[in-house]
Amino acid sequence: MDGDFSPGRLTFTATPRAAGGSTLVVDAQMGIQNAGWLIRRLVKLSPAGEPAALMAAAYVTLRAVALRAENVSLGGARRPGAKPALVHLRA
Secondary structure, three states, rough: OOOOOOOOEEEEEEOOOOOEEEEEEEEEEOOHOOOOOOHHHHHOOOHHHHHHHHHHHHHHHHHHHHHHHHHHHOOOOOOOOOOOOOOOOOO
């Protein structure tokens, strides 16, 4: 991973559920200490700051992958004009 969270890695693993559907497991490891001043400051304000930053990065990555998969005929990384689907996350 490049940018503010480098060095870093996001690993997504989908496992099937017996009742149907899948469970997505995210393993996120990022260099928060290398992030910009604002991100570092926000992370220090709360014990939930670093996990929140990791979850936000994982969500943005997963959403980008989903958009590309849904719009494969568009080519490139263009974004569709449709309203994004709602995603429900459970802890």
